[in-house]
Amino acid sequence: xxxxxxxxxxxxxxxxxxxxxxxxxxxxxxxxxxxxxxxxxxxxxxxxxxxxxxxxxxxxxxxxxxxxxxxxxxxxxxxxxxxxxxxxxxxxxxxxxxx
Numbered sequence: 569x570x571x572x573x574x575x576x577x578x579x580x581x582x583x584x585x586x587x588x589x590x591x592x593x594x595x596x597x598x599x600x601x602x603x604x605x606x607x608x609x610x611x612x613x614x615x616x617x618x619x620x621x622x623x624x625x626x627x628x629x630x631x632x633x634x635x636x637x638x639x640x641x642x643x644x645x646x647x648x649x650x651x652x653x654x655x656x657x658x659x660x661x662x663x664x665x666x667x
Contacts (some may be wrong), residue, residue, distance in 0.1 A: 578608030578616025585617035
């Protein structure tokens with residue numbers, strides 16, 4: 569569980585996130601405005617990207633390279649998140665009243 573918490577904790581500034589993903593800073597801002605990711609904010613308002621955000625940015629980069637537009641990427645990310653939720657639900661042991 570601690571690993572999961574570390575994976576979603578915002579620690580990287582936008583310049584570091586851009587460098588880690590070989591993207592331009594302004595593109596990261598666009599992806600946030602379009603709802604493709606939501607980095608945390610420091611008390612001063614600085615964006616803080618997590619390892620999970622970096623993974624999402626890599627996925628966005630790959631989908632752009634495959635020719636998808638931002639609307640298509642948003643849908644793919646939504647569907648991938650839904651699949652992950654369903655898999656997690658199926659992986660839970662059955663409790664009382666569940667079939």
